[in-house]
Amino acid sequence: MELKAIIVEDEQISREILKNYLGKYCPDVTVVDEATNVDEALQLLRKISVDLLFLDVEMPYGTAFDLLDQVGDRDFETIFVTAYDQYAKDALNRQAAYYLTKPIEIDELIKAVDLVKSIKEREEEVHIGLSVKEQNGSQLHDKITIPTQEGFEVIPIKDIIYCSADDNYTHVFLAHSQKLVSKTLKHFDEMLSEKGFCRIHKSHLINASHVTAYKKGKGGSVMLSDVELPVSPSRKLELFKFFS
Structure with missing residues (x-):
């Protein structure tokens, strides 16, 4: 499954490193655009439909949390990428799929992308309204x-x-x-x-x-x-x- 992604990161070298890693180790991810701050990211998200957002926490003119608050309803998963591990709890509470710390470890990046792929694939497969599977053949009369x-x-x-x-x-x-x-x-x-x-x-x-x-x-x-x-x-x- 192909994942269309946007990288939101104010440091150019960090964007280049992540793009290179994705191109080499995560071929199912296509980086369709980049943003350096919250405002640029908001403009992109209003124009482009994506599956995945790689998001730095601290940026000029706002934080990752400001961006997610302003986006509102979203149909993409988020992977936080930051040098500051103190944001992990807030990131996960804001519905991040994964939290990566810099410098990025290849194994962790692959694991994060694989998780998002699994989520998106199952979202496509699942049709709410069908009967819930019976658990152990029981009708739950317990x-x-x-x-x-x-x-x-x-x-x-x-x-x-x-x-x-x-x-x-x-x-x-x-x-x-x-x-x-x-x-x-x-x-x-x-x-x-x-x-x-x-x-x-x-x-x-x-x-x-x-x-x-x-x-x-x-x-x-x-x-x-x-x-x-x-x-x-x-x-x-x-x-x-x-x-x-």
């Missing part, structure tokens, strides 16, 4: 218990739409109610991962049978009933496994 102040409550797994983290607590969302449970999201992930649930984000665990749509914009998101939740790039492939 139930779980959640602790309450009085004891515990029994909830059918199929009634859970999604779970969201709140520090050491988890909000469990049902069709017409929600429960606040004194258990971590990791606890629910381990308990429900074999029951048709998918961790789509560090803060969200969803029941795949309740997904009504997938949107590519803003880095990727799913619709469940009337709720839209972001999908982390590193979690997309796991989500796509539920659909064919």
